[in-house]
Amino acid sequence: ERNMKLDASALRYIHDSEWRVLTAIEMGMKNHEIVPTKLVSTLAGLKLGGVGKGIGELHRYKLLHHESQPYDGYRLTPLGYDFLALRALSRRGRVLRVGKSLGVGKEADVYEVEGDDGKLYAMKIHRLGRTSFRAVKNKRDYLKHRKSASWIYMSRLAAFREWTHLRALHRHEFPVPFPVDWNRHVVIMGLIPGIPLSQVRDLSFSTQACAEMLQLCCRLAQHGLVHGDLNEFNILVSDEAIEPGEEVRDYRLWMIDFPQMISVSHENAEETFDRDVSGIVKYFVNRFSVPEEDIEIPAFNRVMSEDGALVALDVEVEASGYSKQDGVRLRSALLRGSDSHDIDRDDEEPKSCGDSTEEETEGDGELDEANSSDSSLVAECKPFILECEEGKEHDRQIQDEHDDGDIETHRPTSVHEQGNASHTRGFDRSHVALLVKRERQKAERKAISRRNVTKDKQKQSMKAELSGSSFWG
Incomplete structure (x- = not known):
């Protein structure tokens, strides 16, 4: 099933009732590996007869998989999940028709698509769990606190991680797709x-191109990120009149594939950085005969010790290996450096001193502990604050271009997407207020969970006492 090819021709033949059944099974898979038929009927708001008819049509298009043990139920196939995503994107005007395949990798498939505006785009469909790469649960921290999850859910996490990295890198003018x-x-x-660097036979100015890629690795590290898989397959050479095997004279290098990016705070950051650098150097030396003595190989420690603006993109996108404690301290320093008393807090209900709860006191204590850290952190974060202000100005310029019709950006259409998009915005004042509010809400949920556990233990102890005592005396 995971190697199923994408055939979107059946998309136009699926009716609204069948979409409701497919969406209901997706909702049920949040808590069930196999969704019972009765639950599908309840979630879809349809009678069992209508659900059975819809399931039959969806099963004919191979969008569902049926299981009879340990109970009768259904689950989505990768193609069914593809159809749900394509329908949502087509209703937004992003995908009008699906074209040829641009590439197939161990983690994703890439297709050429056309939008309602007549422009061509690249559509990347993440497909984790293939036989060629089944160790993703051990090599990537997609699950975090979870012990297990379906491959469909992990593919969603990988796509969201690539989306957040792509937006952040594009906002800071890295050579990445729009x-x-x-x-x-x-x-x-x-x-x-363009084409991948691996398909280029002869590259003019190859020494300059190699130095450009090494400089890109250093720039990423100075922004708090390490690519982790920067090789000839994830580097594109852009040229309008290029064909595989021809000589490239006028080029531009692009970087793709971001889900495996890690923070410079990761325990394996230096090893990963050195592996990216050595892979680039080895390829240019062997493929394009670049003299190794002409290549200046950067060192991770030297790059991180160089003076320059510190841009903590790893904290912004929550990259793998970033320190949450450092993130809290950065936000606290940002609050102090951005005149936090001007932050608009109209969305919070005013509370009196007597209304403060134990959870809020605990959440405030975490921020107070961050605020009580050494004052050197404020000076360290000043370049980061300035970069955030520049990021806000860059976002305003993009919005102005969008209003003029020159550029197209994605505006979240739901509250859920607005919450996800908040990870990719600059740390402006309203965003800082939102982060602080989320930290407090997280502390509240933890305190409530602890109280519920305590109550359950008390109930269990009372039941044990009652069961141990004799009713007849």
Whole structure:
């Protein structure tokens, strides 16, 4: 099933009732590996007869998989999940028709699609769990606190991680495709007119190109990120009149594939950085005969010790390996450096001193502990604050271009997407207020969970006492 090819021709033949059944099974898979038929009927708001007819049609298009043990139920196939994402994107005008396949990798498939505006885009469909790469649960921290999850859910996490990285990198003017839209496990991005570096036979100015790629690795590290898989397959050479095997004279290098990016705070950051650098150097030396003595190989420690603006993109996108404690301290320093007393808090209900709860006191204590850290952190975060202000100005310029019709950006259409998009915005004042509010809400949920556990233990102890005592005396 995971190697199933995408055939979107049946998309136009599925009726609204069948979409409701397919969406109901997706909702049921949040808590069930196999969704019972009665639960599908309840979630879809249809009678069992209508559900049975819809399931029959969906099963004919191979969008569902039936299981009879240990109970009768259904689950989505990868193709069914593809159809849900394509329907959502087509209703937004992002995908009008699906074209040819641009590439197949161990983690994703890439297709050429056309939007309602007549422009061509690249559609990347994440497909984790293939036989060629089944160790993703051990090599990536997608699950975090979870012990297990379905491959469909992990594909969604990988797509969201790539979307957040893509937007953040594009906002800081890295050579990456333009982010267009995201839904479930599908990411729509700008189509780059070029080919992978692995298909280029002869590259003019290869020494300059090698130095440019090494400089890109250093720039990523200075922004708090390490690519982790920067090789000839994830580097595109852009040229309008290029064909595989021809000589490239006028080129531009692009970087793709971001789910495996890690923070410079990761325990394996230096090893991963050195592996990216050595892979690039080895390829240019062997393929394009670049003299190794002409290549200046950067060192991770030297790059991180160089003076320059510290841009903590790893904290912004919550990259793998970033320190949450450092994130809280950065936000606290940002609050102090951005005149936090001007932050608009109209969305919070005013509370009196007597209304403060134990959970809020605990959440405030975490922030107070961060505020009581050494004052050197404020000076360290000043460049980061300045970069955030520049990021806000860059976002305003993009919005102005969008209003003029020159550029197209994705505007979240639901509260859920607005929450996800908040990870990719700059740390402006309203965003800082939102982060602080979320930290307090998280502390409240933890305190409530602890109280519920305590109550359950008390009930169990009371039941044990009652069961131990004799009723007849």
